Amino acid sequence: MTHASEPDNSLDSLDRRILELLNQRCQTVAETIQADPTSTLPDAVGQAEARVAVDADLEAAGLPVLSVSSQKSILRHIVSACYQANRPSRVAFLGPVDSYSHLATLAYFGDAIALSPVSSIGAVFESVAASRLGDEGGCDFGVVPIENSTDGRVVDTLGRLAGGDVNLTGEVLMSIHHNLLSSGQRETITEVHSKPQALSQCRRWLADHLPNARLVETASTAAAAEAASKTIGIAAIASLPAATRYGLNVIEASIEDNKDNVTRFAILGSKNPPPTGNDKTTLLFQVEHRPGALADVMGTFKEHRLNLTWIESFPEPGKPNEYFFVVEFPGHRDDSAVADAIKTLAQEIRHVRVLGSYACGRKV
Numbered sequence: 001m002t003h004a005s006e007p008d009n010s011l012d013s014l015d016r017r018i019l020e021l022l023n024q025r026c027q028t029v030a031e032t033i034q035a036d037p038t039s040t041l042p043d044a045v046g047q048a049e050a051r052v053a054v055d056a057d058l059e060a061a062g063l064p065v066l067s068v069s070s071q072k073s074i075l076r077h078i079v080s081a082c083y084q085a086n087r088p089s090r091v092a093f094l095g096p097v098d099s100y101s102h103l104a105t106l107a108y109f110g111d112a113i114a115l116s117p118v119s120s121i122g123a124v125f126e127s128v129a130a131s132r133l134g135d136e137g138g139c140d141f142g143v144v145p146i147e148n149s150t151d152g153r154v155v156d157t158l159g160r161l162a163g164g165d166v167n168l169t170g171e172v173l174m175s176i177h178h179n180l181l182s183s184g185q186r187e188t189i190t191e192v193h194s195k196p197q198a199l200s201q202c203r204r205w206l207a208d209h210l211p212n213a214r215l216v217e218t219a220s221t222a223a224a225a226e227a228a229s230k231t232i233g234i235a236a237i238a239s240l241p242a243a244t245r246y247g248l249n250v251i252e253a254s255i256e257d258n259k260d261n262v263t264r265f266a267i268l269g270s271k272n273p274p275p276t277g278n279d280k281t282t283l284l285f286q287v288e289h290r291p292g293a294l295a296d297v298m299g300t301f302k303e304h305r306l307n308l309t310w311i312e313s314f315p316e317p318g319k320p321n322e323y324f325f326v327v328e329f330p331g332h333r334d335d336s337a338v339a340d341a342i343k344t345l346a347q348e349i350r351h352v353r354v355l356g357s358y359a360c361g362r363k364v
């Protein structure tokens with residue numbers, strides 16, 4: 001029983017008020033999208049997460065409060081659902097579901113976005129490129145691994161970035177904990193299946209604990225889990241959600257060699273995100289065959305005081321001695337130092353392309 005003057009704080013009443021507010025929020029999102037048609041779901045998630053704070057008064061009074069990470073996770077899903085109700089979008093990622101790319105997709109876009117699991121990194125690029133060309137079967141966004149803390153770059157992704165015309169529109173960094181999964185017991189394991197990056201991130205553990213097992217490369221960790229569910233004797237290195245989905249035993253959890261194992265995933269899209277105040281830019285370029293050509297390019301970054309945070313080179317397929325370079329530095333292509341540097345480089349070198357300027361990623 002509540003008195004008329006007291007708010008009804010029963011769970012039933014609170015839930016009704018929350019749902020009412022959510023529907024109001026959905027309508028406000030409709031107006032916001034109408035006023036700014038360039039706004040995207042990732043921008044909206046970033047803006048909502050920036051509002052997260054712990055209520056210090058409640059905390060000081062010793063009352064239970066939602067943690068920052070719970071608030072972020074709840075808000076991400078609310079933003080995702082409101083956005084999807086107004087402007088549905090679809091995201092392609094390396095599947096099947098419960099791959100790490102899938103988990104990164106949910107962490108970045110929330111769980112209301114439409115999902116399109118595909119069987120290779122190349123297919124993610126093709127899906128985003130198709131949407132860019134107006135194909136309604138394509139995806140507005142893609143999620144691909146670009147770098148990890150064990151082996152550095154993910155070559156398939158860099159190769160595709162060099163060849164295609166999709167943009168980088170964001171990034172998300174995810175802690176990766178690998179698990180050895182099997183439908184039988186440890187003694188029955190003769191083969192360990194996984195994506196090459198996952199096998200590499202666990203190579204010391206595998207050499208110490210399963211030195212006689214044959215290592216078999218698969219298209220993704222989730223594809224390996226699927227294979228392990230069909231044959232006793234095959235173990236997979238994959239995520240815990242994959243273990244649940246395929247009914248596999250967790251023979252051993254967290255078998256990654258580096259306990260701070262992180263993979264950075266790139267978000268592919270076709271738009272150019274506006275500056276947020278905490279951005280980075282990724283550039284792809286090729287230099288002439290002459291002494292000092294690369295040093296000249298580095299000189300341009302130095303002159304504009306751009307601090308490189310990542311540099312990779314990789315060969316151009318089919319062209320001996322021709323290399324692509326990828327570099328990253330803080331700043332947005334609309335910042336004057338970045339814009340001037342790009343202008344200078346475009347005059348000096350053979351090929352330069354801004355792969356994207358986008359908000360620096362958060363670790364999830």
Ligand SMILES: O=C(O)C(=O)C[C@]1(C(=O)O)C=C[C@@H](O)C=C1
Pocket residue numbers: 094098099100101102145148154176195197198219220221222263
């Ligand atoms: O196979 C997966 O589950 C993926 O999402 C790909 C991928 C990768 O290639 O880096 C992602 C994170 C882990 O490092 C292992 C595999």
